[in-house]
Amino acid sequence: MTMQENLSISKATVDRLPRYYRCLRQLTDEGVEIASSEELGRRLAINPEQIRKDLAFFGQFGKKGVGYYVAELKESIGNILGLDQHWNVAIIGMGHLGAALANYQGIARLGFHLVAIFDVNPVVIGTRVGERRVEDIAYLAEIIAERDVQIGVIAVPAAHAQDVADQLVAAGIRGIWNFAPIKLQVPPNVPFVSEDLSVGLSSLSYYLTHTSAENEDLSDKKLPD
Amino acid sequence: MTMQENLSISKATVDRLPRYYRCLRQLTDEGVEIASSEELGRRLAINPEQIRKDLAFFGQFGKKGVGYYVAELKESIGNILGLDQHWNVAIIGMGHLGAALANYQGIARLGFHLVAIFDVNPVVIGTRVGERRVEDIAYLAEIIAERDVQIGVIAVPAAHAQDVADQLVAAGIRGIWNFAPIKLQVPPNVPFVSEDLSVGLSSLSYYLTHTSAENEDLSDKKLPD
């Protein structure tokens, strides 16, 4: 994922927040009510100091000598990430990747609402993915306005990605989650995050090639489930 | 994607190599024979100095006063990434994500060979994905040995990911590309790269929440096509 930071919070810090959030959810599920930065660090393989530092950018969430109240911290980080807001999402491109994203539980689990799906292929248009109908991309602007879509997910071939991005921007989208391996050009007020899966596989190849019997542990890109 | 570096090449550098490689491919397709670090930097939105620095870790690939011969540099970076080697890949889990990965052109385009697909679901076992038959995960070890699989791709639900990883390791897998949002525990000699898509979407939410009219440009995770 790529994103240029603003304010003074580094991208590294922002990228760790979702991981803290997920961990706190798990702790909630396990019935754990209090966790120290040490415990969080153990579970995430992140330095406790790092965690405390990251959190300190946003406020004071812990109790000295005690730790963090899991429910409280989860709520706070959720708010920092904006997960308490109502985000309507549209996916553009119903190829295999688009379909996987449309069915990806993680999106709904984080509270995002998939409200529109688009494709250009007449064979695909009109079919259903989950409970949603695939719309003709010709009606992109119209439907985005109608359904108040804030986030567009680009899952079209690289050759069409910039065009789709332009259309999304023209339609008033607020942010883009891009899966096409191109350098997206969008106005500075439209944040976007790009994912490039091939980087992960290629770098794995690199590590396989360069580590005979060395110790490995590469882990920190991203993960659906 | 996450990976702990070895030797002295930083993960940041390794993660940029695939991007250089893709750019050089595009230049090849465009018939461009020579490119300067400046030109590469423009196309990738990376500092020319950064590019020269990254390449310098591996050797001297350019010609002073001239630039880089595209074909040569592409070949060199391909070799550094180990893309010249023959990698056999198996995907475990034929849910929507697994199916998307099985159909993901990027894998084949980089020269990886998808030689096995596994699932537990009897309904899915025996069906075909592309030209491959989905195998019963019960035969994982057997088939991995038979087909000489080096790379395992974990696309099963988080709850089963560690179990699958253990099986892969026992079967003698050399590296793992993991899509489950868990902290994988594997022996130090088995490199792995983890992808967590939800990080990208959550951080987009963060940037949308924290940048009213600021300028944005988040870009550097990963991207399929």
Added chain:
DNA sequence: TAGATTGTTAATCGATTAACAATC
């Protein structure tokens, strides 16, 4: 030759880690 661009060293910048006073 003059101009361009690399490879590499030095300077800067930023992120991570260590240390510790504050305090629950």
Added chain:
DNA sequence: TAGATTGTTAATCGATTAACAATC
């Protein structure tokens, strides 16, 4: 109170950027 753990400042470490000599 004594022990634990935070929040935060200082120290370290590493990565990026700038500068420039080498040279095509």
